[in-house]
Amino acid sequence: MTSQSREPHTPEALRAVVVGVLNSFEHPTLKRNLTAIKALHHVAQLDGKLHIELVMPFAWTSAFEELKAQTSSELLRLTGTRAIDWRLNHDIATLKRVKGQSGVKGVKNIVAVSSGKGGVGKSSTAVNMALALAAEGARVGILDADIYGPSVPTMLGTENERPTSPDGTHMAPIMAHGLATNSIGYLVTDDNAMVWRGPMASKALMQLLNETLWPELDYLVLDMPPGTGDIQLTLAQNVPVTGALVVTTPQDIALIDARKGLVMFEKVNVPVLGIVENMSIHICSNCGFHEPIFGTGGAEKLAEDYGTRLLAQLPLHINLREDLDDGEPTVIRRPESEFTALYRQLAGRVAAQLYWQGDVIPDDIAFRAI
Numbered sequence: 001m002t003s004q005s006r007e008p009h010t011p012e013a014l015r016a017v018v019v020g021v022l023n024s025f026e027h028p029t030l031k032r033n034l035t036a037i038k039a040l041h042h043v044a045q046l047d048g049k050l051h052i053e054l055v056m057p058f059a060w061t062s063a064f065e066e067l068k069a070q071t072s073s074e075l076l077r078l079t080g081t082r083a084i085d086w087r088l089n090h091d092i093a094t095l096k097r098v099k100g101q102s103g104v105k106g107v108k109n110i111v112a113v114s115s116g117k118g119g120v121g122k123s124s125t126a127v128n129m130a131l132a133l134a135a136e137g138a139r140v141g142i143l144d145a146d147i148y149g150p151s152v153p154t155m156l157g158t159e160n161e162r163p164t165s166p167d168g169t170h171m172a173p174i175m176a177h178g179l180a181t182n183s184i185g186y187l188v189t190d191d192n193a194m195v196w197r198g199p200m201a202s203k204a205l206m207q208l209l210n211e212t213l214w215p216e217l218d219y220l221v222l223d224m225p226p227g228t229g230d231i232q233l234t235l236a237q238n239v240p241v242t243g244a245l246v247v248t249t250p251q252d253i254a255l256i257d258a259r260k261g262l263v264m265f266e267k268v269n270v271p272v273l274g275i276v277e278n279m280s281i282h283i284c285s286n287c288g289f290h291e292p293i294f295g296t297g298g299a300e301k302l303a304e305d306y307g308t309r310l311l312a313q314l315p316l317h318i319n320l321r322e323d324l325d326d327g328e329p330t331v332i333r334r335p336e337s338e339f340t341a342l343y344r345q346l347a348g349r350v351a352a353q354l355y356w357q358g359d360v361i362p363d364d365i366a367f368r369a370i
């Protein structure tokens with residue numbers, strides 16, 4: 001019997017066939033199958049075409065492409081259809097925040113990006129990951145809380161912009177490459193920022209978070225100040241974060257500080273989503289040679305020791321630095337590059353980890369009034 005000669009399915013039978021195939025799809029972002037998270041929204045067969053619509057509670061575009069590639073031929077065969085109209089929508093879940101705190105108006109989930117020491121590529125990772133989360137289908141913002149070196153405006157090419165205040169009290173975020181952003185760097189000059197210490201800096205950062213008129217955001221990436229001192233501890237305690245990432249390089253000295261970062265989050269009960277190893281391998285821009293100049297295996301071991309996971313290993317490459325210096329991060333400038341694929345994989349893993357690690361709270365829960 002050819003596939004074209006099959007009897008048309010009843011809606012229930014069709015759904016059962018589709019569910020069977022979709023549930024066989026395994027992916028690192030899925031701890032349970034698609035039916036278990038009620039992702040299959042709509043199935044229909046119209047004019048010989050199969051329509052499948054998924055609604056996902058976390059950013060999932062790259063995995064969706066893999067799903068299509070892996071299951072389409074089987075679905076066509078089993079349903080006797082000639083084409084599939086695939087649709088993916090997102091209805092990103094709001095997850096419980098540390099200490100059950102209420103959230104920031106407009107913001108569903110806050111992801112803190114931290115590092116035990118400066119210069120390991122925390123801001124580079126935060127910016128490219130935020131852009132990658134947006135490419136994965138989410139509405140994303142980034143708040144640069146790095147008072148020691150607010151580099152996000154330069155990396156996004158917005159260093160000469162200043163937030164406006166539509167009501168004289170709150171700030172409108174600056175939009176860049178689709179991200180809603182605000183930064184301590186828009187408000188103070190570099191020289192001023194350096195003299196901020198302790199409570200003054202924490203207070204300013206909390207104000208920046210709460211007094212920005214964020215649009216509806218699924219994820220707000222928080223670029224933390226580097227280190228594990230009082231300011232970082234105060235922020236980790238007071239910002240209603242959902243989870244945190246620790247960025248490190250493979251050098252022993254950076255790993256020792258990354259360990260302190262993990263301990264700090266543990267102390268204030270902030271769930272650690274995982275570790276990002278930046279500058280894992282140097283890729284020569286002339287010959288493409290891969291060289292682990294800072295050593296290997298350290299971040300993996302650190303993740304193991306602390307019962308967390310290594311979410312990404314990002315290479316050291318001149319393009320990544322140049323793109324950021326030009327205000328056009330690699331995820332935007334080179335969307336088809338292997339680097340962008342790595343950042344998107346990281347974004348997908350972070351979004352999934354947040355979801356699986358947390359408790360979903362209903363969307364109508366009250367946000368903190370600003």
Ligand SMILES: Nc1ncnc2c1ncn2[C@@H]1O[C@H](COP(=O)(O)OP(=O)(O)OP(=O)(O)O)[C@@H](O)[C@H]1O
Pocket residue numbers: 115117118119120121122123124125146148149150151225226278279314315316317318320321322324325
């Ligand atoms: N993987 C990479 N490949 C090439 N250059 C990189 C990479 N990661 C970061 N850089 C470059 O290294 C420098 C430091 O990076 P970045 O500002 O992100 O570090 P940081 O940890 O946020 O530092 P700080 O906390 O002190 O602000 C930047 O010039 C950045 O472009």
